[in-house]
Amino acid sequence: MRFTTSAILAILSALGSAVTPPSIDGYSIVWKEEFWGGAGDSVSSSNWDAVLGINTNNDIQTYTDSNSNVQISGGGTLQLVPQKSDAGIWTSARLESTGSWTPAAGKTTRAQGNIRFGSNSQSTKQGMWPAFWMLGDSIRSGTGWPMCGELDLMETVNGLPTAYGTAHCGTYPGGVCNEPTGKGNAVALNDYDWHTWSMEWDRTSNNWSSETITWYLDGNQFHQITGSGVGDEAIWGTLAHSPMYFILNIAIGGDWPGNPNDATVGGYGAMMEVAYVAVYQK
Numbered sequence: 001m002r003f004t005t006s007a008i009l010a011i012l013s014a015l016g017s018a019v020t021p022p023s024i025d026g027y028s029i030v031w032k033e034e035f036w037g038g039a040g041d042s043v044s045s046s047n048w049d050a051v052l053g054i055n056t057n058n059d060i061q062t063y064t065d066s067n068s069n070v071q072i073s074g075g076g077t078l079q080l081v082p083q084k085s086d087a088g089i090w091t092s093a094r095l096e097s098t099g100s101w102t103p104a105a106g107k108t109t110r111a112q113g114n115i116r117f118g119s120n121s122q123s124t125k126q127g128m129w130p131a132f133w134m135l136g137d138s139i140r141s142g143t144g145w146p147m148c149g150e151l152d153l154m155e156t157v158n159g160l161p162t163a164y165g166t167a168h169c170g171t172y173p174g175g176v177c178n179e180p181t182g183k184g185n186a187v188a189l190n191d192y193d194w195h196t197w198s199m200e201w202d203r204t205s206n207n208w209s210s211e212t213i214t215w216y217l218d219g220n221q222f223h224q225i226t227g228s229g230v231g232d233e234a235i236w237g238t239l240a241h242s243p244m245y246f247i248l249n250i251a252i253g254g255d256w257p258g259n260p261n262d263a264t265v266g267g268y269g270a271m272m273e274v275a276y277v278a279v280y281q282k
């Protein structure tokens with residue numbers, strides 16, 4: 001086996017920095033994935049499906065379950081790594097959690113992950129679209145998008161220093177979530193280092209219209225939606241009262257980022273690396 005310098009650096013720095021889900025005062029951990037295993041291993045197939053053959057936004061990647069696109073680092077992290085073949089074909093990966101979690105009535109539920117990006121410069125990331133997000137489990141039994149509900153903890157495009165948290169819901173186009181825009185907000189992301197992305201459902205009011213979903217970057221709030229802002233109890237229920245599952249992926253090209261250009265490069269410098277994903281409840 002031959003390692004490139006960047007591969008060795010990626011492994012070494014992963015070994016030095018893997019973070020596990022912190023304990024948070026008053027909360028218990030309902031579920032966690034810490035991505036332990038040997039370098040090059042596949043993720044746990046009881047926890048994750050590597051989903052193939054999805055191109056929902058005119059994105060151009062071929063998703064694979066090859067360990068050149070999705071692997072355990074050996075240092076307690078997951079690495080999603082876009083690759084471009086000599087023939088110019090882009091491959092990448094999309095993991096979906098097999099489990100789904102429902103924010104419990106009367107409680108606060110938090111979804112959280114710790115993520116960094118490959119250190120290649122922004123000028124080499126045209127077309128990259130990494131995301132940490134959730135979809136309503138009802139889509140697995142035939143409910144359409146966006147009625148199933150979608151909550152994006154974090155998306156970035158083209159390596160730009162901005163990330164987005166967004167809810168999609170209701171009918172398309174338009175509807176209470178203003179599709180296809182959704183109800184979202186942007187936050188500055190000035191480096192590719194490790195950051196904690198969290199989303200919290202607060203159902204402690206026992207009144208759907210005053211319930212909230214709040215987005216945080218490193219504990220700082222950057223977006224919030226409320227039941228009353230959505231204004232429809234059934235549609236709010238698809239975002240806040242129903243089971244949702246996690247997705248970790250790097251799409252390439254498509255409607256939002258636009259396609260890669262000649263300067264876009266794959267490999268570890270373009271990866272999304274995930275130290276953990278966890279669900280908490282208080």
Ligand SMILES: *[C@@H]1O[C@H](CO)[C@@H](O)[C@H](O)[C@H]1NC(C)=O
Nearest residue numbers: 205206207208209210211228
């Ligand atoms: C529920 O919350 C809404 C929005 O905050 C408020 O207007 C309404 O009075 C509340 N209903 C009850 C029964 O407390």
